[in-house]
Each structure stands twice: as structure tokens, then as C-alpha cells.
Amino acid sequence: MENVIAEIQHIKKSFGEHHVLKDMNFSLEKGENLVILGKSGSGKSVLIKCMVGLMQPDDGKIVILGENISQLDNNELNKLRKKIGFLFQSAALYDAMTVRENLEFPLRNLRSKSEEEIEELVLEALRNVGLEDAIDKMPSELSGGMRKRIGLARAIILKPEIILYDEPTTGLDPITSKEISHLILDIQKKYNTSGIIITHDVECARLTANRIIMLKDGRMAVEGTFNELAASNDEWVNSFFK
Amino acid sequence: MDDASIKKTGAANKKPIFAEDERINPVTGFFIEITLLTKFAFRFIRESFRAPHEFREFIRQCYLVGYRSFPLIAITGFIMGLVLTIQSRPTLARFGAESWLPAMVAVSIIREIGPVISALIFAGKVGSSIGAELASMKVTEQIDAMEVSGTNPFKYLVVTRIGAATLMLPVLAIVADAISLYGAYVGVNIKGDVNFTLFIIKSFESLEFSDVLPAVIKTFFFGFAIALLACYKGYNADKGTEGVAHSANSSVVLGSLAIFLLDMIAVQITDLLF
Numbered sequence: 089m090e091n092v093i094a095e096i097q098h099i100k101k102s103f104g105e106h107h108v109l110k111d112m113n114f115s116l117e118k119g120e121n122l123v124i125l126g127k128s129g130s131g132k133s134v135l136i137k138c139m140v141g142l143m144q145p146d147d148g149k150i151v152i153l154g155e156n157i158s159q160l161d162n163n164e165l166n167k168l169r170k171k172i173g174f175l176f177q178s179a180a181l182y183d184a185m186t187v188r189e190n191l192e193f194p195l196r197n198l199r200s201k202s203e204e205e206i207e208e209l210v211l212e213a214l215r216n217v218g219l220e221d222a223i224d225k226m227p228s229e230l231s232g233g234m235r236k237r238i239g240l241a242r243a244i245i246l247k248p249e250i251i252l253y254d255e256p257t258t259g260l261d262p263i264t265s266k267e268i269s270h271l272i273l274d275i276q277k278k279y280n281t282s283g284i285i286i287t288h289d290v291e292c293a294r295l296t297a298n299r300i301i302m303l304k305d306g307r308m309a310v311e312g313t314f315n316e317l318a319a320s321n322d323e324w325v326n327s328f329f330k
Numbered sequence: 331m332d333d334a335s336i337k338k339t340g341a342a343n344k345k346p347i348f349a350e351d352e353r354i355n356p357v358t359g360f361f362i363e364i365t366l367l368t369k370f371a372f373r374f375i376r377e378s379f380r381a382p383h384e385f386r387e388f389i390r391q392c393y394l395v396g397y398r399s400f401p402l403i404a405i406t407g408f409i410m411g412l413v414l415t416i417q418s419r420p421t422l423a424r425f426g427a428e429s430w431l432p433a434m435v436a437v438s439i440i441r442e443i444g445p446v447i448s449a450l451i452f453a454g455k456v457g458s459s460i461g462a463e464l465a466s467m468k469v470t471e472q473i474d475a476m477e478v479s480g481t482n483p484f485k486y487l488v489v490t491r492i493g494a495a496t497l498m499l500p501v502l503a504i505v506a507d508a509i510s511l512y513g514a515y516v517g518v519n520i521k522g523d524v525n526f527t528l529f530i531i532k533s534f535e536s537l538e539f540s541d542v543l544p545a546v547i548k549t550f551f552f553g554f555a556i557a558l559l560a561c562y563k564g565y566n567a568d569k570g571t572e573g574v575a576h577s578a579n580s581s582v583v584l585g586s587l588a589i590f591l592l593d594m595i596a597v598q599i600t601d602l603l604f
Contacts, residue, residue, distance in 0.1 A: 140478045166480040180475035183466070194479040199382065246479075 091117045093282055094139070094250060099148035101134055108134050109145070110306035116250070121276055121283040123293040125328060126303030132286040133177070135303075136252045139284070140172055141165050153249060170198070173248035173281075177255040179239030181227040187214075187238055188223045194246050213241040216278070217271060233264035237271065244275055251275070253285040257292045269295040290328055302328070370562045374492055377485045388490040395456045395491070395557075396498035400505065406451050407506035410443060411435065411513025419521065428522075432529050433536035435514040440537060444507040445545050446593055449552035452499050453585035457560040460491050461581030464564025465574040473565070488565060492557040499553030500546055540604035548596040555588040556581075 094116040101109040108131035116122050126132050137143040139150055141157055150157045155168050181190050191210045195201050201209070214220045217237040227235060236256060243251055256272065257265035269292045276283060276296075285296055293300055294314050302310040302317070302325065310317060310325055318329045354362065415435050422428050464487060467473050476483040515529045524532075560581035567573040 137474075142474050142477060162482075166482070169478050170480040172478065174475070174478040176471045176475055178470055180471040182472055182475070183470075184463070193476075193481070197479065197481045242475075242479075 091119075093118050093153055094284075095149075095151040096135070096139070097149040097151075099135065099138060099145045099150065101131065101138060101143065101145050107306055109138075112148070112303075112306070112308060114301055114308055114311075116282050116284060118282055119276070119280050120298040121272065121285060121296050123285045123287060123297035123300045124303060125288060125290070125293055125300055128288060130303045131306055132303060133254050136174075136254060136284060136286055139252060140169055140174060170194075170246050171249050173243030173246070173251035175236070175239050175243045175251065175253045175256055177258055179227075179235040181230075181235055181238055181242070183227055185227075186223075187219075187225050187227070187230075190227070190238065191242055191245055194242065198246075209245055213245045216244065216275065217241045233260055233267065236260065236264075236268055240268070240271060240275070244279065244281075247279060249281060251281050251283045253283060253287075255287055255289075256285060257287065257289045262291070265289060265292060266295065268292075272296045288328075366566075367558075367562050370565075371558055373484065374489060374558065374561075377482070377489050378493065380485075384486050384490050387486055388493055391490045391494035392498055395452075395494050396501060399452060399455055399498070399502060402455060403448055403451055403502045403506045404509050406447060407444065407509035408513040408516075410447055410506075411439060411510030411515075412517040413513075414438060414443065414510075415514040415517025416520065419517075429532075431518055432514065432524070432532035435517075436511060436533035437536055437541060439510045439514065440507055441541050441545050442593075444510055445503045445549045445552065446589060448503040448506040449499060449549060449556065449589045450586055452495075452502065452553070453556045453589060454582055456495060457556045457581040457585040458578045460495075460557060460560035461564045462574055462578035464488075464561060465567030465577035468565065468567045469570050469573055484565075488561045491561055492554060495557030496550055496554040499556070500549040503549040504546065540600070544596060544600040544604070548592065551592050551596070552589050555592060556585040559584045559588060 092115045096112055096114050099109050099112040100107070112131075112135060114122070124132050124135065134143060138145045139152065139157070141160075144158070152168060153171055155164070157165065157168065160168060181187075182193065185193065188210060191213055192206055195206045195209060210223070211220065214223060217240055219234060219237050219241070222230060222234060222238065227238070230238065240256075253272065256268050260268065272283065272285065273296055275281060283296070285292070287293055297314050300310075300312060300314055300317055301308050304310075304324065310320070310322070312320075317325055320326060320329075415431060418434060419428065419431060422431055422434065464473075467487070473483045473487070476486060511530075511533060514533075515524070515526060518524050518529060560577075563577040563581050563584070567577045569576075
């Protein structure tokens with residue numbers, strides 16, 4: 089248990105009469121990439137938004153890095169959020185800022201870094217995603233894959249302990265998807281981060297997962313490694329892998 | 331749920347007042363909107379005094395809402411003064427009071443037309459821009475991205491914009507008044523020959539402290555109301571691009587309406603006090 093850095097216990101979330109998450113339980117271990125697979129609309133994104141306090145679960149407990157997030161006040165929550173990177177499905181780059189300013193934004197908010205340190209960290213993050221040349225471009229000048237890479241660079245710039253990836257390969261061609269998946273692996277190895285990867289892309293799951301959880305009807309239906317699930321005889325599990 | 335998970339005060343602990351699929355009648359909806367807007371305004375006041383402050387962004391917003399609005403306000407101000415003078419001259423001439431033209435135009439501009447027209451232009455340009463920008467940031471998850479990076483998006487986006495608009499509109503209105511008076515001077519000289527010094531003396535002869543001060547003070551409230559409504563609409567936008575269009579549109583409509591309501595209140599108060 090000492091390796092567990094995030095725990096989700098009996099999480100429930102409904103929107104009106106629509107019960108999205110009914111009873112979610114799982115844990116994330118240090119250094120592992122956990123893939124959560126499920127159909128669109130199965131509550132995967134809601135789950136990770138609950139993990140960073142963007143949404144509040146109706147019931148249950150979320151403990152991240154030893155902190156019960158429902159017990160934190162705004163300042164404590166913001167401190168915890170600095171240890172969590174988040175890659176949004178749309179990358180969510182700030183349209184009015186250049187790539188450089190997008191990456192500088194979380195660093196300036198720390199108010200403890202010098203201009204030289206900020207410059208160095210921005211360049212390092214861009215090197216990690218292979219996009220040093222895009223530093224002065226506006227988000228509107230970037231392709232979908234480049235936006236995802238910059239989003240990833242912004243997610244890792246504070247050297248977080250956990251990174252949450254919301255559909256990292258959605259909307260990308262197979263080659264770019266594979267590049268993003270390899271980038272996720274590189275970051276895991278380089279910074280020893282733990283990751284939760286929300287996806288319905290089986291190829292991305294195959295490349296990045298140490299462990300996979302499959303969501304069905306708001307609950308965790310199956311858990312295992314990629315090979316274990318791919319060899320399953322369950323018809324529903326098979327429908328994902330074939 | 332065990333005791334440890336009982337909620338404290340975090341941002342995450344906000345729950346919607348009504349379920350999303352609940353149908354609300356328009357009257358109830360109106361009062362809910364007023365309540366939420368009031369809460370939003372109080373949050374602005376609370377966050378304004380709480381460190382750390384986003385000075386850099388505040389200065390940037392002052393530049394965007396102030397300096398960038400200057401050309402439009404200046405052109406409108408000039409035309410306003412010119413047209414008002416040309417339109418008023420025949421009536422005054424009929425009563426043999428043409429010499430009162432600078433004074434009448436100056437009082438009209440300083441007391442009412444300058445502040446109100448500047449505020450309406452400001453609502454159209456700045457209000458719609460704030461409403462659309464924040465709504466677009468909301469629906470593309472940029473506000474969420476700010477929040478998960480540990481930044482307070484309300485302070486960064488809302489406090490700076492409302493602060494900048496509140497401070498910049500009075501400056502713009504004063505500039506518009508000055509340019510309007512110059513427009514009036516040009517208007518007077520189309521069919522007459524009055525030198526600039528005489529025109530200014532005649533204009534200011536009729537003006538009192540009680541004309542200028544209330545007019546300047548009310549523009550602070552106009553600026554605050556325009557930006558508050560635009561930020562409220564943008565920050566709470568939903569429904570994708572439709573939500574962005576709705577926010578931009580309602581920011582201008584509600585902003586303009588608020589200007590007239592506040593102006594009516596300001597006139598009543600001025601009337602009582604001066």
C-alpha cells in the first residue's frame with residue numbers, strides 16, 4: 089500500500105437522473121500508467137475531473153498524495169493541483185497566448201522562479217515533446233498533434249507526480265497517435281510519473297498501459313494487463329480488443 | 331461516506347442549486363439569475379482584496395480595454411459634438427439665442443451625452459469582447475486548464491477585467507467629452523466665426539462642479555456594470571458555440587440596459603443632492 093499514490097473509493101456521480109459513476113473503486117501506484125478504457129459517455133472524463141476538483145462527486149472519497157481532496161480548502165487544493173498534470177482532450181491551450189506564454193503561465197503562478205529558470209524550464213519541456221521551433225507560435229497556427237504535444241509540455245512543466253491524460257489520442261491520425269503514446273511512455277520513464285490515461289483507443293492502451301481498468305455502467309467491470317484482457321473470453325471485453 | 335470525507339470549503343464542493351434537467355419558470359429563473367449575479371459581484375469584491383494580485387494582467391487589460399477603445403470613442407465623440415451643434419443651431423437661432431450654443435452643447439455633452447454614448451460604445455466593443463472571450467475559454471476548457479494549474483481563474487480573468495473596465499471608462503468618457511467639445515467648436519464654425527478661446531470660455535461659463543462630478547462618478551458604475559455582466563455571462567457560458575454567441579449578445583444587451591437604468595438612478599440622486 090505504501091506505493092499507492094491515489095485512491096478512489098466508492099465514487100458516485102449523477103447528472104439529474106443520469107447516474108454516470110455508480111461505485112468506482114481503484115488505486116494508482118507510484119510509477120505506473122493506469123489506462124481506463126470505456127465507451128464514450130461512460131464517465132471516464134468525469135472521473136478524472138473529480139480527481140482534480142473540477143467536479144465534485146456526489147459520494148465517495150478521493151485521496152491523492154495522501155490528501156483527501158474533499159477536505160481541502162481552495163489554497164490547499166491549488167497546492168495539490170501543482171503536483172498533478174492534466175492533459176485535456178482538446179489540449180485547452182490559451183488561445184490569446186503564444187506557446188511560450190502558455191508554458192510560462194503555470195511557472196509564473198508559482199512566483200518563485202527567476203526569468204532564467206522559467207526560460208530554461210520552457211525550453212526543456214518543449215525539447216521533451218520535440219517542438220522547440222514552435223515556441224513563438226500561436227495555438228491557432230498549430231496542428232492537432234502539435235497542440236496535444238504542447239498541452240503535454242504544459243502538463244509536465246511543473247514536474248508533477250501524477251499526470252491525468254483525457255483522451256490523449258482522440259482526433260489524431262494513427263501515426264500521430266502512436267507518437268503521442270510513445271511520448272507518454274518517455275515522460276513516465278524520464279520523470280518517474282504515474283499516469284491515468286482515459287481512452288477508448290486500444291492501440292494507445294496497448295502501448296502505454298501497465299494496467300487497464302474497463303468501465304461499464306458506471307462501475308469498474310474488469311481489471312488486468314493488456315495481454316490478460318486481450319485474451320479474455322468475455323464478449324463485452326472482446327468487443328474492445330477485436 | 332465516512333467522517334473524513336465530510337466536505338470543508340474547497341472549490342470542488344460547489345453543487346448546482348438545481349438539477350440540470352429541472353425546468354424553471356421564467357420569473358423564478360429571473361430571480362435566480364439576479365441572485366447568482368449578486369453572488370458573482372460579491373465574489374469579485376472579495377477576490378479583489380485577496381492577495382496575490384494579478385497586476386501584470388490588470389495592466390494588460392487596461393491597455394486592451396482602454397487604449398484600444400480610444401480611436402472608436404474619439405471618432406464617436408467628435409461626430410457627437412459636431413452633429414449636436416449643427417442640429418441645435420436652427421432652434422436656438424429661431425429664438426435669437428445662438429450665442430448660447432457653446433454653453434448648451436457643453437452642458438449636454440458633459441452631463442449626459444458624453445458619458446452615456448461612451449458607455450454604450452464601450453458596452454458594444456468591450457462588453458461583447460469580454461463576453462465572447464470568456465465564453466470561448468469556458469467551452470474549450472481553458473478556464474478548467476487554468477484551475478488545474480493552480481491558478482485562480484476568477485482572479486486572473488474576472489477581477490482584472492472588471493477592474494480595468496471600471497477604471498478605464500471614466501478616462502475614456504473624459505477624453506470623449508473633450509473631443510466632443512472640439513467637434514462642437516468645428517460645428518459652430520461651419521456657419522459662424524468663433525475663436526477657440528472664446529468657445530471654451532463660453533462653454534465652461536455655464537458648467538458647474540455639480541455638472542462634472544456626478545457625470546464622472548456615474549461612468550465608474552457604468553464600466554463596472556458592463557464588465558460585471560459580460561464576465562458573468564462569459565464565465566458561466568455553456569452549450570458550445572451557441573453559448574459563446576449568446577454570451578456575446580447578452581453582454582451587449584444587458585450592458586446597454588444597465589447603462590440606462592444606472593443613468594436614471596444617477597440623475598435622480600444628482601437631482602436630490604445638487
